[in-house]
Amino acid sequence: xxxxxxxxxxxxxxxxxALTPQCQGNRPPDTAPDTADTRPADTDSKRxxxxxxxxxxxxxxxxxxxxxxxxxxxxxLCLALLCAVLLRxxxxxxxGRFKRLWQVVLMVALLQSLFAPSGLVWLQLWNVPLxxxxxxxxxxxxxxxxxxxxxxxxxxxxxxxxALIQAMVQLRLPYEVAYMVxxxxxxIPQLGEELRDSLTALALRGIVIRELKLKQRVKLYSYLLLPxxxxxxxxxxxxxxxxxxxxFRAHPxxxxxxxxxxxxxxWVLLCVILxxxxxxxxxxxxxxxx
Amino acid sequence: xxRFEQVTFAYPNRQDFRLTVDFFASGACTALLGxxxxxxxxxxxxxxxxxxxxxxxILYDGQDIAGLKLGEIGRQAGYLFQEPARQIFAARPLEEIxxxxxxxxxxxxxxxxxxRALCEEFELNDTLDQxxxxxxxGEKQRLALAAIMACEPRFLVLDEPTTGLDRRRRELLAxxxxxxxxxxxxxxxxxxxxxxxxxxxxDPRFIKEGVLLDG
Ligand SMILES: Nc1ncnc2c1ncn2[C@@H]1O[C@H](COP(=O)(O)OP(=O)(O)O)[C@@H](O)[C@H]1O
Ligand SMILES: [Mg+2]
Numbered sequence: 001x002x003x004x005x006x007x008x009x010x011x012x013x014x015x016x017x018a019l020t021p022q023c024q025g026n027r028p029p030d031t032a033p034d035t036a037d038t039r040p041a042d043t044d045s046k047r048x049x050x051x052x053x054x055x056x057x058x059x060x061x062x063x064x065x066x067x068x069x070x071x072x073x074x075x076x077l078c079l080a081l082l083c084a085v086l087l088r089x090x091x092x093x094x095x096g097r098f099k100r101l102w103q104v105v106l107m108v109a110l111l112q113s114l115f116a117p118s119g120l121v122w123l124q125l126w127n128v129p130l131x132x133x134x135x136x137x138x139x140x141x142x143x144x145x146x147x148x149x150x151x152x153x154x155x156x157x158x159x160x161x162x163a164l165i166q167a168m169v170q171l172r173l174p175y176e177v178a179y180m181v182x183x184x185x186x187x188i189p190q191l192g193e194e195l196r197d198s199l200t201a202l203a204l205r206g207i208v209i210r211e212l213k214l215k216q217r218v219k220l221y222s223y224l225l226l227p228x229x230x231x232x233x234x235x236x237x238x239x240x241x242x243x244x245x246x247x248f249r250a251h252p253x254x255x256x257x258x259x260x261x262x263x264x265x266x267w268v269l270l271c272v273i274l275x276x277x278x279x280x281x282x283x284x285x286x287x288x289x290x
Numbered sequence: 291x292x293r294f295e296q297v298t299f300a301y302p303n304r305q306d307f308r309l310t311v312d313f314f315a316s317g318a319c320t321a322l323l324g325x326x327x328x329x330x331x332x333x334x335x336x337x338x339x340x341x342x343x344x345x346x347x348i349l350y351d352g353q354d355i356a357g358l359k360l361g362e363i364g365r366q367a368g369y370l371f372q373e374p375a376r377q378i379f380a381a382r383p384l385e386e387i388x389x390x391x392x393x394x395x396x397x398x399x400x401x402x403x404x405x406r407a408l409c410e411e412f413e414l415n416d417t418l419d420q421x422x423x424x425x426x427x428g429e430k431q432r433l434a435l436a437a438i439m440a441c442e443p444r445f446l447v448l449d450e451p452t453t454g455l456d457r458r459r460r461e462l463l464a465x466x467x468x469x470x471x472x473x474x475x476x477x478x479x480x481x482x483x484x485x486x487x488x489x490x491x492x493d494p495r496f497i498k499e500g501v502l503l504d505g
Contacts (some may be wrong), residue, residue: 194376200340200360201377204369205390206441208361216393223379223389230375230423 047087049266050167053155055273056083060152063280064145069287070137073144073215080151089154112139161186166260175254191228197228291315291476292337292367292445297346298388299336309333309500319467319477321487331372331449332496337361337478338447350445367445368438372453374430377437378422382392383414386422387437403438412436412466428459437464446478452483463488 067073084091112135122131156164161182168178192198202220203209212220262270294313298362298393301307309329335346339355341431347354350366371377380386387405394397409415412432417425425433431451438446448467452460460483467490471477487494496503 095375197373197376198379199372200389201369201371202379203402204338204340204364204367204441205437206361206364207390207393209358210359219389220393226379226381226423227376228487230378234375 047158048269049260049262050156050159050163051171051260052266052269052273053087053159054167054171055270057152057155059273059277060148064148064152067145067284068141070144071143072284073141073148075161077144077148077151080148080155084154087155087158106143108139108142110139112142162258163260166256166258169256170260174216176249183239187232190235191231194231195224195228200222260266291351292478293349293352294336294343295349297336297343297348299332299341299343301332304356307500309336311336311500311502313495313502315461315476315478315493317493318471318475319479319490319492321490321492321494322478322480322497323482323484323487323494327483328497329500330497332500334369334447334449334478334480334485337445338367338369340369349356361372364443366443367447368441368443370431370434370438370446370448370451372449374427374434377434381423383409383417383420383422383425383433386433387440389441390437408440410437412439413462427454428463429465431455432466439470441474445478446470447478447480449480450482451479452481452486461485 060076063076066075067076114135122133122136165178165182166179169175202224207220208218209220291317292313294311297309297311297313299309307329309332320335322330332341336343339348339358339360342356347356349355351412355363355366378386380389384402384405387408388398388401391401391404396404409418412435414429414432414436415427417433422430422433451463455463464486467477467479471490477490477492478486479490479492484494
């Protein structure tokens with residue numbers, strides 16, 4: 001059974017008739033819509049409540065910003081990766097998508113050791129230090145920090161958008177804000193696909209990008225702005241119309257058929273995160289004053 | 291002519307759908323008919339070199355296109371997307387046709403002259419003062435076609451070109467396409483409109499679940 005197809009069809013039948021191009025197009029949307037409160041998404045799954053993940057991501061990114069020590073950062077990253085594995089985050093897709101970014105990060109690591117040399121010199125050419133222990137350490141710190149941010153963002157990916165928006169609402173965020181965030185997220189894959197089509201169309205006009213001079217390339221990219229902007233405006237207009245037709249914000253408060261409840265394990269996890277935070281704080285201060 | 295030799299293709303994230311095709315365009319115009327999700331667009335994108343086959347070869351007049359860059363393929367094949375707005379880049383119709391020519395090294399006056407001639411041919415003269423964003427769907431489609439024809443391709447793939455056109459516009463489009471056919475252009479038209487396919491005198495081929503049916 002093709003579950004994606006069913007999802008897309010179900011969506012069309014639920015009354016968002018032909019309001020989004022995806023309904024007519026070939027490809028059902030990646031994420032199901034999130035305004036309909038009729039489908040309790042993922043209620044019976046064994047994953048923890050999304051609010052626990054919010055706490056976890058806050059923990060990781062908070063210490064990711066604060067920490068300056070490579071060993072602590074590595075430990076934190078290992079913990080984050082462990083969480084990601086337990087949540088069954090799909091790493092293959094993640095790493096595929098960020099392949100270029102990893103290259104950039106590696107570059108940063110090398111540059112750091114080139115231009116901010118400190119510690120022992122491990123490799124040098126004439127008198128220029130190419131790789132120093134201090135530089136490598138700093139480079140690794142940047143690498144681990146970015147990896148930590150990406151991993152903690154990825155912790156949310158196994159959750160359907162509907163669950164995340166509900167978590168935000170129940171964390172007392174205004175519904176409009178929560179909704180805007182989820183709409184933004186939902187359009188990312190679609191915009192990506194549109195951009196890919198536009199790039200393809202441009203290339204098929206007989207333009208080989210490598211043959212172009214830098215100035216021409218800049219001009220070429222500026223031409224991509226129009227289809228992207230046009231598509232965004234179109235999406236926004238259609239979405240606004242469908243929201244109006246569903247009387248979005250007609251009443252000050254919305255109730256929801258689908259609600260999240262924290263069960264015992266969620267509370268345990270929250271306590272563990274809190275304890276970990278305290279422990280990390282103490283460890284940090286202890287190391288500092290030592 | 292376009293030829294598919296034992297081509298198979300699957301999307302990396304959709305292994306349950308697989309296109310398996312052996313195809314040889316027997317006439318100047320082929321119509322590809324099939325239900326939604328049967329693989330028509332996938333077939334068209336393979337034919338235009340946008341997607342690369344997993345196995346097998348795709349040949350243009352006997353030449354394997356596997357080694358060619360998209361920009362080089364574009365000098366032989368054109369592709370009209372289902373959504374014409376995705377392939378309109380400039381704010382003005384004339385500029386839309388002329389800018390790729392200039393990027394490819396044609397002199398400005400020459401490119402503009404060519405653009406004017408194409409606007410004349412594709413009945414876009416009334417739109418020259420408008421911004422492309424405000425054009426109607428039919429006009430956007432004709433503009434996209436004119437811009438593709440500026441590259442003088444030998445093959446043209448059209449993905450559901452009749453979507454959103456009324457009957458008169460459909461007939462106009464058919465007339466335009468027949469004119470192109472008379473100029474020795476190979477056409478692959480993806481559609482589920484059989485009358486439209488017949489009005490082009492196209493050789494109808496049917497696709498179902500990624501497999502071409504014979505007869
Ligand atoms: N970019 C894509 N990624 C993954 N699957 C896709 C993609 N595009 C199309 N598909 C799938 O491939 C199948 C054939 O699609 P398509 O060729 O677009 O059919 P048609 O154009 O005949 O409606 C469908 O099941 C569709 O969901
Ligand atoms: Mg299609």
